[in-house]
Amino acid sequence: MSDEAREVEVDGRTRRAQEAREVRRAAILQVALHVFAERGYHATTITDLVEAAGVARGTFYLYFDSKDAVFHVLLDDLLAALRAGVVGVDTRPEAPPVRDQLHRTLALLFAAVDGNRAFVRILLREAVGLDAAVEQKLRAFYDRLHAWVEVSLRRGQEMGVVRPLDTEVAAACVVGTVKQVLERWLVDRDDPVDVARLAAAVLDVTLGGVAVAGDYGP
Amino acid sequence: MSDEAREVEVDGRTRRAQEAREVRRAAILQVALHVFAERGYHATTITDLVEAAGVARGTFYLYFDSKDAVFHVLLDDLLAALRAGVVGVDTRPEAPPVRDQLHRTLALLFAAVDGNRAFVRILLREAVGLDAAVEQKLRAFYDRLHAWVEVSLRRGQEMGVVRPLDTEVAAACVVGTVKQVLERWLVDRDDPVDVARLAAAVLDVTLGGVAVAGDYGP
Amino acid sequence: MSDEAREVEVDGRTRRAQEAREVRRAAILQVALHVFAERGYHATTITDLVEAAGVARGTFYLYFDSKDAVFHVLLDDLLAALRAGVVGVDTRPEAPPVRDQLHRTLALLFAAVDGNRAFVRILLREAVGLDAAVEQKLRAFYDRLHAWVEVSLRRGQEMGVVRPLDTEVAAACVVGTVKQVLERWLVDRDDPVDVARLAAAVLDVTLGGVAVAGDYGP
Amino acid sequence: MSDEAREVEVDGRTRRAQEAREVRRAAILQVALHVFAERGYHATTITDLVEAAGVARGTFYLYFDSKDAVFHVLLDDLLAALRAGVVGVDTRPEAPPVRDQLHRTLALLFAAVDGNRAFVRILLREAVGLDAAVEQKLRAFYDRLHAWVEVSLRRGQEMGVVRPLDTEVAAACVVGTVKQVLERWLVDRDDPVDVARLAAAVLDVTLGGVAVAGDYGP
DNA sequence: GATGAATGAGCTTTCATTCAT
DNA sequence: AATGAATGAAAGCTCATTCAT
Numbered sequence: 056m057s058d059e060a061r062e063v064e065v066d067g068r069t070r071r072a073q074e075a076r077e078v079r080r081a082a083i084l085q086v087a088l089h090v091f092a093e094r095g096y097h098a099t100t101i102t103d104l105v106e107a108a109g110v111a112r113g114t115f116y117l118y119f120d121s122k123d124a125v126f127h128v129l130l131d132d133l134l135a136a137l138r139a140g141v142v143g144v145d146t147r148p149e150a151p152p153v154r155d156q157l158h159r160t161l162a163l164l165f166a167a168v169d170g171n172r173a174f175v176r177i178l179l180r181e182a183v184g185l186d187a188a189v190e191q192k193l194r195a196f197y198d199r200l201h202a203w204v205e206v207s208l209r210r211g212q213e214m215g216v217v218r219p220l221d222t223e224v225a226a227a228c229v230v231g232t233v234k235q236v237l238e239r240w241l242v243d244r245d246d247p248v249d250v251a252r253l254a255a256a257v258l259d260v261t262l263g264g265v266a267v268a269g270d271y272g273p
Numbered sequence: 274m275s276d277e278a279r280e281v282e283v284d285g286r287t288r289r290a291q292e293a294r295e296v297r298r299a300a301i302l303q304v305a306l307h308v309f310a311e312r313g314y315h316a317t318t319i320t321d322l323v324e325a326a327g328v329a330r331g332t333f334y335l336y337f338d339s340k341d342a343v344f345h346v347l348l349d350d351l352l353a354a355l356r357a358g359v360v361g362v363d364t365r366p367e368a369p370p371v372r373d374q375l376h377r378t379l380a381l382l383f384a385a386v387d388g389n390r391a392f393v394r395i396l397l398r399e400a401v402g403l404d405a406a407v408e409q410k411l412r413a414f415y416d417r418l419h420a421w422v423e424v425s426l427r428r429g430q431e432m433g434v435v436r437p438l439d440t441e442v443a444a445a446c447v448v449g450t451v452k453q454v455l456e457r458w459l460v461d462r463d464d465p466v467d468v469a470r471l472a473a474a475v476l477d478v479t480l481g482g483v484a485v486a487g488d489y490g491p
Numbered sequence: 492m493s494d495e496a497r498e499v500e501v502d503g504r505t506r507r508a509q510e511a512r513e514v515r516r517a518a519i520l521q522v523a524l525h526v527f528a529e530r531g532y533h534a535t536t537i538t539d540l541v542e543a544a545g546v547a548r549g550t551f552y553l554y555f556d557s558k559d560a561v562f563h564v565l566l567d568d569l570l571a572a573l574r575a576g577v578v579g580v581d582t583r584p585e586a587p588p589v590r591d592q593l594h595r596t597l598a599l600l601f602a603a604v605d606g607n608r609a610f611v612r613i614l615l616r617e618a619v620g621l622d623a624a625v626e627q628k629l630r631a632f633y634d635r636l637h638a639w640v641e642v643s644l645r646r647g648q649e650m651g652v653v654r655p656l657d658t659e660v661a662a663a664c665v666v667g668t669v670k671q672v673l674e675r676w677l678v679d680r681d682d683p684v685d686v687a688r689l690a691a692a693v694l695d696v697t698l699g700g701v702a703v704a705g706d707y708g709p
Numbered sequence: 710m711s712d713e714a715r716e717v718e719v720d721g722r723t724r725r726a727q728e729a730r731e732v733r734r735a736a737i738l739q740v741a742l743h744v745f746a747e748r749g750y751h752a753t754t755i756t757d758l759v760e761a762a763g764v765a766r767g768t769f770y771l772y773f774d775s776k777d778a779v780f781h782v783l784l785d786d787l788l789a790a791l792r793a794g795v796v797g798v799d800t801r802p803e804a805p806p807v808r809d810q811l812h813r814t815l816a817l818l819f820a821a822v823d824g825n826r827a828f829v830r831i832l833l834r835e836a837v838g839l840d841a842a843v844e845q846k847l848r849a850f851y852d853r854l855h856a857w858v859e860v861s862l863r864r865g866q867e868m869g870v871v872r873p874l875d876t877e878v879a880a881a882c883v884v885g886t887v888k889q890v891l892e893r894w895l896v897d898r899d900d901p902v903d904v905a906r907l908a909a910a911v912l913d914v915t916l917g918g919v920a921v922a923g924d925y926g927p
Numbered sequence: 928g929a930t931g932a933a934t935g936a937g938c939t940t941t942c943a944t945t946c947a948t
Numbered sequence: 949a950a951t952g953a954a955t956g957a958a959a960g961c962t963c964a965t966t967c968a969t
Binding site for chain 4: 533616626630637644647651652653654656657660661663664665666667668669670671672674675676679689692693695696697698699700701702703
């Protein structure tokens, strides 16, 4: 075997080993997600995890530093997926109608959660005050979402399409609305959901309020 | 001493003992609330509880079955307080305006949470998925609130003061709005809050929506 | 039962409980000493300790913070016992001869070690660099012993009973001599030893050297 | 290529491979010595060793059976080095003076330790009771040293240059003296040391004792 | 021969709960 | 009724060693 061939083979080995590592890591993550979802984060032990993954205790620590570390990886992945769909409204003349853009954003968010139901379930049920780092990440995520909504509302006011109202309260209302709908339709239930329809209904209520026009008081 | 007198005295003793029991039980509860608030539910150990209460470990178990049991008592008390203010809208002619009634309900709810910030904080931060029973209680509370809102919305539609909209989605929006506002103004922060003003702002957004009338799309 | 009687009884209970605690603590210490001596410090696990003591794992931690803590208690006891016999030479005219005083000091030291063979064995065999605190304690002990010997030698030189020599080296020789004799006769063997005779022999060699008088030098 | 030539080439290969093995083995030993010295024996993990040596975990086990095995090799090397300088006194008429021979032996021993401070440090601080085999080796070394000293003292008595005294005790005193001086000047400190001067001082104290001649009592 | 991912027995420590006094 | 010493199951994590590639 020539030196060159050897080199290629070594590279091949290294690459295959690397790929095997990635695969195993992903497998442990996947299993952890399901075990967390089934037993709850706190109730899940390392033993549960390694038994479900079919690896030895030590192997787990080869891929993750701790139970918390696994959780943080899952959390970061989810938050990234959620953030991906939340983009600013395009106000150029040739852009689609604002309402359609908002609908698309909502639908994307709902779809992202729909694709991660198990983990979002853990997140909303148990991880709220899990540890300082998790809390900080969640809070940062919600704060960012809130800020984004509030800024959007202010812009809307400047454009004359949003009523004069307390934008901070209104932003909290929007965020809370989204959270609750997510929780009710995607977390508490296992049924498939038409995210487009749901997004449309939420948009309708949020934009127009519940009262008939002109009749919601002084 | 006659038998009767003895009986009376025994009754007196029994009664006094009973009262002492109640006092001690209440004291442990009160202390538990504060310790939970200070250290967090999970971080609080039985040792923390009994030391703060100034009783022996065994004594604690004379009054409560477990750490969880204390939590459930505190939880039941809170939920009862929250439910107290949520009453149906009075539709009789001589009743106050509907909007005022809704404002009063919201303000009462906010005030109840305001008076129990410490515990609500633990509830939302740590105890969301504490155990099946807690989860079920919370869910029942929210479901009941949701149902109440949905029924109210339907009645409003019949009365012609609520727009035609998906009442289930709208109810979820209302509940989510309330939860988020509570979390943002009463749980995440320590500042005193003008609950009446906050309730008014929430009502404004919820009833009228964020879009200017007639401009929120097809 | 009168209040006074009750008080007495409560005191009695408390006292008895306190005594029981002391007894148990001492029992664990005693057992630990033997287990350490038998299996070696490093090889001894908490499991070994509690099984030998016949208590539950948790009970152990009720009396000691850790395996190290037990060791430190034993160490402190030993060092105190060793230090007890090392006192300065009485140079008043009416005092016993210096040689007798030195003999007494040596014999006391040897006897103290003789009474703690098991632990001294651990100390010399394993605990030398156990942890920073142990090392510091041992070093402090030896340094103090060395300093005491060196000062004594200087005084002897002033009094004209000690030869002119490097007192630091000589002190190290004395300390090393004592350590080695202890190790050879009391640690490595289990035979009973005549400490007075041993002390006399050590004194003879140390004071007079091994060479015949006048024949040891250049 | 003829068969003979091939054979030669194979031999060459084998020899070169053998040499490469030796080199690698020595490299691991050298690295282990430094890592042990830096982190301490117990705190050093196989991971530390293989990372410092730049070889894979499995490779380590190709050269040594275990962590302990490496230690034993280092220990054997050290003891061999120490033993090298300890030779009997030459009593032929034309030999150098006895005192000079003793001085040379001491100085050689001190120098050997001086050249291996790091490992001696580990040996005395952590590995005293590492395992039965280490203990046995150390004990054998000291016993041999003791026996050698005792025999020398007896010969000295026969030659009339050593006082009548308990040679076993005296031998222990000499061994202890040497150990303590080594520990104090070469193990506990990092300063460079004049081994010749130190050896001379030790010899002076050991041969002549601390008391002025004729004044050390009956 | 070299590799390094995988192993799993074993460690120390915690803490909700029990029960003899 | 009150006490608090005792319990022991169970947790998270480490690391010397093995073995398929």
